Amino acid sequence: MIANKIDVDLAADCQNPPTLTKSILFAALALNGVAILPSTAQAEDVPEKASISWNNLHYRESQPGLDRVGVNSNSFLITAPVAGVWSFDATLVTEKVSGASPRYHTVISSASKMSDLRKAGDLKIRRYFDRLTLSAGIATSSENDYESKAGSLEAKLFSDDNNTTWNVGLGAASDKITAVGRNVHETRRGKDFLVGVSQVLSAQDIAQLTLTYQSGTGYFSDPYKSLDIRPRERKQTALLARHNHYFPDADSTLRLSYRYYSDSFKIRSHTLTVDYAQTLPEGWTLTPTVRLYTQKAASFYFEPSYVFLYIPVGYKIGGTQFVTEDQRLSAFGSRSLALKLSKKFNENWMFDLKLERYQQRNDGEGKFKLADLNASTLQVGVSYSF
Amino acid sequence: MTSKLQSGLGRVLGLSLLLFLSACGNLVKVQPWEKAFLAKPEMRFGSDALIGKNAEQTYASKEASAGGVSVGGGGCGCN
Numbered sequence: 001m002i003a004n005k006i007d008v009d010l011a012a013d014c015q016n017p018p019t020l021t022k023s024i025l026f027a028a029l030a031l032n033g034v035a036i037l038p039s040t041a042q043a044e045d046v047p048e049k050a051s052i053s054w055n056n057l058h059y060r061e062s063q064p065g066l067d068r069v070g071v072n073s074n075s076f077l078i079t080a081p082v083a084g085v086w087s088f089d090a091t092l093v094t095e096k097v098s099g100a101s102p103r104y105h106t107v108i109s110s111a112s113k114m115s116d117l118r119k120a121g122d123l124k125i126r127r128y129f130d131r132l133t134l135s136a137g138i139a140t141s142s143e144n145d146y147e148s149k150a151g152s153l154e155a156k157l158f159s160d161d162n163n164t165t166w167n168v169g170l171g172a173a174s175d176k177i178t179a180v181g182r183n184v185h186e187t188r189r190g191k192d193f194l195v196g197v198s199q200v201l202s203a204q205d206i207a208q209l210t211l212t213y214q215s216g217t218g219y220f221s222d223p224y225k226s227l228d229i230r231p232r233e234r235k236q237t238a239l240l241a242r243h244n245h246y247f248p249d250a251d252s253t254l255r256l257s258y259r260y261y262s263d264s265f266k267i268r269s270h271t272l273t274v275d276y277a278q279t280l281p282e283g284w285t286l287t288p289t290v291r292l293y294t295q296k297a298a299s300f301y302f303e304p305s306y307v308f309l310y311i312p313v314g315y316k317i318g319g320t321q322f323v324t325e326d327q328r329l330s331a332f333g334s335r336s337l338a339l340k341l342s343k344k345f346n347e348n349w350m351f352d353l354k355l356e357r358y359q360q361r362n363d364g365e366g367k368f369k370l371a372d373l374n375a376s377t378l379q380v381g382v383s384y385s386f
Numbered sequence: 387m388t389s390k391l392q393s394g395l396g397r398v399l400g401l402s403l404l405l406f407l408s409a410c411g412n413l414v415k416v417q418p419w420e421k422a423f424l425a426k427p428e429m430r431f432g433s434d435a436l437i438g439k440n441a442e443q444t445y446a447s448k449e450a451s452a453g454g455v456s457v458g459g460g461g462c463g464c465n
Contacts, residue, residue, distance in 0.1 A: 055436035059444060071444075075436050091436075122459070137458055152458020163416055171458025192457045198431070203420045208431055212453045240454030242431055246423040253428040261451040269451040277428040285428070295450055329450050336445075340437070354437055360448065377444060379437050 044133045044156065047087050050080035053383040055352075061099075061375035063106055068373075069099035069114075085128050093120040104226045104325035105304040106371040114180075114224075118143040124152075131158045145184075145223075147176040154194070162200075167210070169194035179223035188218030204246040212238045221324075226310040228324050230300070236263040251279040261295075267329065269295035275338075283344035289356075291336035298329040303368045327370055331363040352381040 059071040073095035081087045095118040100108045122139035133156040141148040150173035157166045175188040196210035213236070220230040240259045247254070257273040275289035300322035302312035315323050338356035345351070356377040362370035416424075427433050432455070434441075446452040 053436055055440065057440050057444075061448075073440070075440065077436050091439075139459055150458045152456070154457065161415060162418070162421075169457040171456075173458070192453075194457045200416045200421070200424060202414050203416055204423050206424055206429060206431075210454055212455075212457065214453060236453055238451070238453035244429050244431070246426065246429055248423065253426070255428075259451075259454045261453065263450075265450070267450045269449070271451065279428075291445075293445070293449060293451075298450065328448060334449070338441075352437055356441070358444075358448070373448070375444075375448070377441070379440060381436055 044128060044158065046081045046084060046128050047079060048081070049385040051078070051383055051385040053077040053079075053381060055379060055381040058378045059375060061358075061373060063371040063373055066108055066371075067099065068108070069097060069101055072096050073118075087126045087128070089122075089124045089126075091120075091122050094118070095120070101224065102327060103224070104228075104310045105330075106327055106373075107310070116144050118146075131160070132156065133158075145178045145180055149174050164200070165198040167194065167196040167198070175218070177219050177223065182223055184223040186219030186223075188216060188220065190214055190216035204248065205243070207243045208241070210240045210242075212236075212240075222326055225324070225326055227312075227315075228326060229322050230324060231265070231322055234264055237261070253277040265329070266299035267295055267297070269293065285340075285342040285344075287340040287342070289336070289338040289340070291338070292333075293336075294333040295331065297331040297363075298324060300324055301326075301329045301331075303364060304370060305367060327362070327373070330370060332360055332370075333363070334358060334360040348385050350383040350385075352379070352383075354379040 053076065055075045055077075057071065057073045057075070059069075059073075061068045061070075073093060075091060075093040078090045079087065096116075097118065098115040100112040101114055103109055103112055118141065120139070120141035122137060124135055124137035126133055126135040135152075135154045137152040137154075139148075139150040139152075150171060152169060152171040154167065154169035158164070169192075171192040171194075173188075173190045173192075175190075177186040177188065178184050192212060192214040194210060194212045196208060198206060198208040200206050214234075216234045216236075218232060220232065220234055222228045238259055238261045240257065242258075243256045245254045245256075246252075253276070255273075255275045255277070257271075259269075259271040261267070261269040261271070271291065271293045273289065273291045275287050277285055277287040279285050301324050302315060304325070305313045307313055307315075310325065311317065312323070312325060315321065336356055336358045338354060340352060340354040342353075343351045354377075356379075358373075358375040358377070360373040360375075362372070364370060423429065432438060442452075442455070
């Protein structure tokens, strides 16, 4: 990954010293706040400053005629360099979730009301070498009915010219699942792998291709659904391609992202995200974003057609077949429109505000069509570097 | 709508990968003193930090897909 600095290879420069023009350019960039660090040591530079960031998220979703889940969360991120060759990132999140969650498909009942408090934290430590950055991370999350612990190891290898970065990662997670008011005591374990490459394409273009694979065993069902029996194994693959392009004349950045996802539940999805960051005077930046998403249903998803109560047509009571009536595993498309406004007050303070409107439309027709899901998110954030 | 969207996005995928591969074939060796634009925060992948992380968490809780960015993140009961 390209560091937030210009990397000048002094060894190479001894053989090909910068011209006067280049020297002037370096000075100009330094005046503009772009740090220039002679790098005999590291391809990825240790952060120059420590920073503390706070973010508040307010989320509310609904379906026609009915409010559903609301979320209010606060998160903190601390990033700091240590001893010139180390850095760490630490995140803390507290999240209050409340509202009504469907019992099956989009059916809400009096038993659908829920309230939960989630606390999560993660810590990542990085060690910077000449052409290599190693990182190790741990993460934990706990709620009334869910606990998760995870760890990761990653390595980034940089080419001599810093135009290519290879990335590999390993992760593991262990979860405990219970259910309020129900006799559920389950576990789930997962391992995940990542390989990726970032490539500088030109002075204004950089692209990245990342492949992740996750294999999990254990409990994947939703204990709060009226009828939900899922396989006890899930294998997930995601391929992510990203491309960022800078327009010098407009001082703006176009960011394209595409992800293809498939898993052993037979879910297939495509995600396309486009955002455009436009720098404005006085330290303002405006970034509109469009995100399009589509997925196929899980192989064991049953349409909303019932024999009796929530028992779907085609399901054999007492059998061993898998079944879900979870809207999230149905076939649907979604569209998200967002607008982020950022203000950089000075070298230390930064403010962000992001509004997002999310709409999910089910693929069914007639009696098989589920209620639309709409959601709004407001995020506010402040960051201080020192 | 979903099947049409899938077909459309599939075409976008093919075109995007074609553009990406063709761009790789015309790689220019970018010198350190030419990387000023690449060093801008907006040009970094994952530069949104908390905002981006929160958004991905929200999507993962409402959709059946996740992944592609990192490894070893803690889960949640939201999905």
